[in-house]
Amino acid sequence: MASSAPELSARAREIVAAAREILEAEGSAALTMRRVADRLGIRAPSLYKHLPDKGALEAAIISAGFEESAERFEAALAEGGEPLAALARAYRWFAREHPHVYRLMTERPLARERLLEGVEARAAAPLARACGGDLDRARALWAFAHGMTILELNGRFPQDADLDAAWERGIEAFGP
Amino acid sequence: MASSAPELSARAREIVAAAREILEAEGSAALTMRRVADRLGIRAPSLYKHLPDKGALEAAIISAGFEESAERFEAALAEGGEPLAALARAYRWFAREHPHVYRLMTERPLARERLLEGVEARAAAPLARACGGDLDRARALWAFAHGMTILELNGRFPQDADLDAAWERGIEAFGP
DNA sequence: GCGTATGGCTATCACTGTTAGCCACTCGGG
């Protein structure tokens, strides 16, 4: 069993909050220890009194991202209506609202042992439920949603592509 | 009209080859100008006599990746049989064979002005053709394939997930 | 044979994450 991330002190949470503000505003290239420290009016080495390394900072942001997206997914299912379409909307919404966080959450292999326990599973559960436990279908749908999202974020579709239509196409292809 | 990448000198192509060897063997974190120079028995600053910057190196690798994958896609279509399944196999094969190149090709917004002209379009054409010009369907399928690929590369599916089944599911969902 | 372009080199810069080691402050126990 992988050991989970230790709880963060109040000061550590302030640091994570500052880091997230920088990330959301300027992207991961701007997320440096010196920039985070600057925003708090301290020097970079002082951050290490509260967090072991930059990875812990990122892991905390990723954990929060999982929790927030999980909340969205759960709310989407709770509202009734076609569950897959609702989930897709929620997925897309989260990524558009927090593109740099979404990137951080997906661009690298997950440092699962540094995440809050259960957050990944919680974020994955609503889709599995909406697929009635058909995990192959859930995985294919997730792949579709992630692909649409990240390819759009990376500007890989033509400027004039009708992405709403492509989303629609995918959802109905996997639909009930 | 975006200006395309200038032709590379013979020496520059040697440098790109060395860079690609490092990338394929050890991943993008190992792809540093000093490592590339080392492999050629010279010093890092000398590389800049042949290439403007590291981005040009990466762009050359990405261009080659597009051309190689395009060849694969075209061959897959030429062989007859169910075109979408054949394309999916070819897509998956390329990513498995060259995971770090695939990552480099997809993880960031494309520096299109640095690529060889037409390579992106050539790689995209076979899927568009296989979809009979239905671009929404082609985009949805690409998103699915990329999602499956990158999520697998990033270890995001459970260890025991049956990815063949998920691929199958997606292909048949979009199938004719 | 000479001038110039080519392609190396060293030294250096600003930046990254990170560590070592120092110091001021605060707070609990004798």
Place this chain on the structure above:
DNA sequence: CCCGAGTGGCTAACAGTGATAGCCATACGC
């Protein structure tokens, strides 16, 4: 009240990153 310890800052520094400036030897065309 004083004192020891823990807390949370600090500066200096290191190795590694991409990149630039400027020097120099070789080779090649006129």
